[in-house]
Amino acid sequence: MELCDKSAMELATLLRKGYISSREITESVFKRIEEKEKTLNAYITTARDTALKQADQADERLRRGEKLPLIAGIPLAVKDILCTKGIRTTCGSKILGNFIPSYNATAVERALRDGAVIIGKTNMDEFGMGSSTENSIIGPAKNPIDTGLVAGGSSGGSAAAVASGEAVLALGTDTGGSIRQPSAFCGTAGLKPTYGRVSRYGVIAYASSLDQVGPVGRTVEDCAMLLNAIAGHDPLDSTSADIDKPDFLQAIKKDVKGLRAGLPKEYFIEGLDKGIKKKIDQAVRLLEKHGVEIVEISLPHTKYAVSVYYLIATAEASSNLARYDGVKYGFRSEADIDDVIMMYEATRSDGFGAEVKRRIMLGTYVLSAGYYDAYYLKAQKIRAMIKNDFDRAFKDVDFIITPTTPCLPFRLGEKLSDPLQMYLVDIYTVSLNLSGLPGMNVKCGDINGLPVGMQIIGKAFDEEMVLRVGNRIHRKDAKDAEV
Ligand code: GLN
Numbered sequence: 001m002e003l004c005d006k007s008a009m010e011l012a013t014l015l016r017k018g019y020i021s022s023r024e025i026t027e028s029v030f031k032r033i034e035e036k037e038k039t040l041n042a043y044i045t046t047a048r049d050t051a052l053k054q055a056d057q058a059d060e061r062l063r064r065g066e067k068l069p070l071i072a073g074i075p076l077a078v079k080d081i082l083c084t085k086g087i088r089t090t091c092g093s094k095i096l097g098n099f100i101p102s103y104n105a106t107a108v109e110r111a112l113r114d115g116a117v118i119i120g121k122t123n124m125d126e127f128g129m130g131s132s133t134e135n136s137i138i139g140p141a142k143n144p145i146d147t148g149l150v151a152g153g154s155s156g157g158s159a160a161a162v163a164s165g166e167a168v169l170a171l172g173t174d175t176g177g178s179i180r181q182p183s184a185f186c187g188t189a190g191l192k193p194t195y196g197r198v199s200r201y202g203v204i205a206y207a208s209s210l211d212q213v214g215p216v217g218r219t220v221e222d223c224a225m226l227l228n229a230i231a232g233h234d235p236l237d238s239t240s241a242d243i244d245k246p247d248f249l250q251a252i253k254k255d256v257k258g259l260r261a262g263l264p265k266e267y268f269i270e271g272l273d274k275g276i277k278k279k280i281d282q283a284v285r286l287l288e289k290h291g292v293e294i295v296e297i298s299l300p301h302t303k304y305a306v307s308v309y310y311l312i313a314t315a316e317a318s319s320n321l322a323r324y325d326g327v328k329y330g331f332r333s334e335a336d337i338d339d340v341i342m343m344y345e346a347t348r349s350d351g352f353g354a355e356v357k358r359r360i361m362l363g364t365y366v367l368s369a370g371y372y373d374a375y376y377l378k379a380q381k382i383r384a385m386i387k388n389d390f391d392r393a394f395k396d397v398d399f400i401i402t403p404t405t406p407c408l409p410f411r412l413g414e415k416l417s418d419p420l421q422m423y424l425v426d427i428y429t430v431s432l433n434l435s436g437l438p439g440m441n442v443k444c445g446d447i448n449g450l451p452v453g454m455q456i457i458g459k460a461f462d463e464e465m466v467l468r469v470g471n472r473i474h475r476k477d478a479k480d481a482e483v
Pocket of ligand 1: 313
């Protein structure tokens with residue numbers, strides 16, 4: 001086993017014992033990138049020189065005996081939606097051109113402060129819009145398990161990098177499932193924290209009331225380690241919550257005995273792959289065996305979630321993306337035009353991809369005077385009802401279990417010509433963004449070598465519960481194998 005294949009926790013232990021150095025781990029990651037990146041396409045930009053410098057600094061700090069968080073010296077991939085000082089940030093789009101931010105997103109800044117080593121910027125659907133990373137300016141990221149399959153989206157590069165050893169940890173963002181869904185497809189653990197738990201400062205906005213930054217790792221423990229670094233109040237983000245930050249690594253050590261889990265009946269209906277259902281059932285039985293009480297619950301407004309999500313997300317996106325006009329950032333059309341309005345038009349026509357344009361048009365439409373009440377306002381009302389469903393359910397249970405996706409990873413190109421089919425892949429994930437709740441994907445089995453993802457949903461700001469249950473599913477000891 002190469003160093004790049006070990007978990008962040010194993011590496012942190014070896015580092016502290018002085019058996020290995022961060023430089024060795026980082027070199028191992030770059031060796032893997034050389035071997036696999038041509039096929040995987042997980043990165044838009046790699047930053048070898050700065051990474052090795054950061055690794056040397058981490059080694060030096062550890063050697064001096066500085067008390068550093070566990071993430072120190074560990075290779076981290078960063079989704080290309082987060083601003084990185086001095087490293088090109090494209091958001092998977094042509095329109096940002098060669099934009100080089102002059103500051104770090106808070107999540108990146110905090111990881112660096114704790115000594116993490118930034119390997120590069122991962123591939124993603126343009127502006128986070130997609131479920132397969134096929135809407136990227138550099139072409140799709142491939143699934144490391146089978147490169148004919150999609151890696152999921154929009155943080156597909158982050159999940160593929162972690163699953164393949166091209167990184168040990170990664171940051172993703174999740175507006176409607178973009179951390180959890182690619183994690184399900186690549187077999188990684190991925191957590192969308194509660195809205196407000198992690199600062200959005202320096203995150204290129206897609207839909208501001210839904211976007212959230214979170215960790216991707218090979219284990220639940222690794223996710224907890226990264227969340228420890230990035231979570232917490234940030235005065236630079238007015239929507240960041242000013243509440244206590246627990247030690248998420250401590251939380252996962254707790255037993256699950258005596259907890260109550262809810263299974264929402266609306267999530268186990270037609271359209272869900274039968275094999276996935278079977279694996280979730282097995283995982284539920286495993287939890288039962290560990291002393292969790294299982295009850296059926298109802299989230300009656302689930303059927304509206306995808307429609308409501310695509311109304312609100314596109315409305316916010318149409319407003320957020322108005323800033324790309326060829327003047328303030330990145331790309332400007334080269335067309336020979338001397339009229340400013342035409343310059344905007346040419347820049348936006350040429351700079352945005354097809355899916356982004358589709359969403360800007362949809363979003364502008366639902367916000368327009370004649371349709372605002374019928375679509376946007378109604379969607380906001382139903383959003384509140386979806387949140388109420390969860391509030392009611394959580395009076396009775398400690399956490400909720402669902403599948404993460406209705407299907408296994410699909411073939412590249414399979415759903416590209418049918419946007420509605422693509423949107424339906426988000427059916428189990430979008431409700432959490434609409435309600436602001438934390439949720440995590442953990443692998444709960446395989447079907448013909450392809451990973452099956454299970455989603456664990458917690459109360460607002462109860463990431464500890466989500467991680468604790470996730471860790472129980474993830475750790476498969478000998479006793480569990482009998483289930
Ligand atoms: N697939 C969803 C979308 O296209 C979610 C994307 C995301 O979470 N960034 O909007």
